[in-house]
Amino acid sequence: MDASVPFVCRRCGACCRWPGSVLLEAEDVAAAAAALGLAEEDFIARHAALARNRAQLTFKEAPDGACEFLQADNGCRIYAARPRQCRAFPRGWRVAGCPGLDPG
Numbered sequence: 001m002d003a004s005v006p007f008v009c010r011r012c013g014a015c016c017r018w019p020g021s022v023l024l025e026a027e028d029v030a031a032a033a034a035a036l037g038l039a040e041e042d043f044i045a046r047h048a049a050l051a052r053n054r055a056q057l058t059f060k061e062a063p064d065g066a067c068e069f070l071q072a073d074n075g076c077r078i079y080a081a082r083p084r085q086c087r088a089f090p091r092g093w094r095v096a097g098c099p100g101l102d103p104g
């Protein structure tokens with residue numbers, strides 16, 4: 001995606017509800033664990049699962065399929081420590097219908 005495309009987050013939460021995995025890298029696990037004050041082993045036991053690619057960890061999902069760190073106000077509980085995949089939105093990937101990308 002062109003980095004010059006304007007984007008303003010409207011806090012719709014659609015990117016955090018999009019079906020699929022939040023794929024984690026080692027530094028993502030370390031950052032999220034630190035943000036929650038947990039040892040990495042405890043963080044993994046409580047909040048991670050094997051991703052469908054069977055090569056990486058992913059965050060567990062809420063019962064409705066959203067990321068478990070998505071809060072009721074559509075904020076991210078670990079925003080400052082969110083994974084690289086999340087930080088790449090919407091420049092590296094995007095979801096259909098994101099109002100933040102709507103030029104209107």
Ligand code: SF4
Pocket residue numbers: 015016022067068069070071075076077078079082083086
């Ligand atoms: S970690 Fe935060 S930004 Fe990433 S999907 Fe979960 S709630 Fe959204």
